[in-house]
Amino acid sequence: MTKRMIDYWVIPPENDAEFVACMEEVLETYERPYDADHPVICMDEQPVQLIKETRQPIEAAKDHPKRVDYEYERNGTASIFMFSEPLSGFRQATARSQRTKVDWAQEVAQLLDTRYADCQQVTLVLDNLNTHTKGAFYELFEPAVARAYVKRITFVYTPKHGSWLNVAECELSAMTRQCLTGRRVGELDELRDEIGAWSDQTNQKQRGVDCQLQIDEARTKLARLYPKN
Known part of the structure; x- marks a missing residue:
């Protein structure tokens, strides 16, 4: 039997008005010039398996690389939260034991x-997870406090099967690699230290993200996604 390679993709639907409506809203958001008083922030999440060593690794020496035993112990899971401000070059990665x-x-x-304490308004680009709702603030805070937070956020949701439009997903991919x-x-605190150090080091480089895909270009290059009027 011939071996065949398979690439797994997030394949967007064709001729889908809801998809392109959400896509254009995201692209229009990325076209905005930088405004420190009303920044555009992207966020995404990623689960990760915590894996502990069962034996003490042998550190690298001149005649061999670091040696790690092939056995390991699963130690539960965690969730990484990535926030990225594309135009300023800021990102923050944190971790929790769950993602409710x-x-x-x-x-x-x-x-x-x-x-963002001094910002009266922020725009938050995020995907359509059922945890990403205004109601989440009301589950955590008293109504007046929850409403104060919600009023400061303009929510921009990526379309279903369109998570590739989220800059924070690209940041998560880079951080993982x-x-x-x-x-x-193996431990949640260790994970927090590692991804926090990565965030700090990357922020020092002030590496921003400039989205090149604009709405007019999308209507041409991604015409198959638009309804046939």
């Missing part, structure tokens, strides 16, 4: 209370 509505609301509120791939991280 309350966890998500706590992460967003923490950013609004610290980095540069920080986690090929390594074993």
Whole structure:
């Protein structure tokens, strides 16, 4: 039997009005010039398996690389929350033991209370997970506090099967390759330290993201996604 390689993709639907409506809203958001008083923030989440060593690794020496035993111990899972401000070059990666509505609301509120404390409004680009709702703030805070947070956020949702439009997903991919791939991280605190260090180091480079795809170009290159009027 001939072996065939398979690539797994997020394949967008064709002739889908809802998809292109959400896509154009995201692209229009990315076209906005940078505004420190009303920044555009992207966020995404990623589960990760915590894996502990069962034996002490042997550190690298001149005559051999670091040696790690092939046995390992699963130590539960965690969820990484990535926030990225494309035009300023800022990103923040944090981790929690789970990703409930309350966890998500706590992460967003923490950013609004610290980095964006002086911003009356922020635009948040995110996907359509059932935890990413305005109601999540009401599950965590008293109504008046929840409403105050919600009023400061303009929500822009990527279309279903359109998560590739989220810059934070690209940041998560880069972080995974540069920080986690090929390594074993066994504890939640260790994971937080590692991804926090990656965020700080990457932020020092001030590496921003400039989305090149604009609406007019999308209507031509991605014409198959649009309804045939």
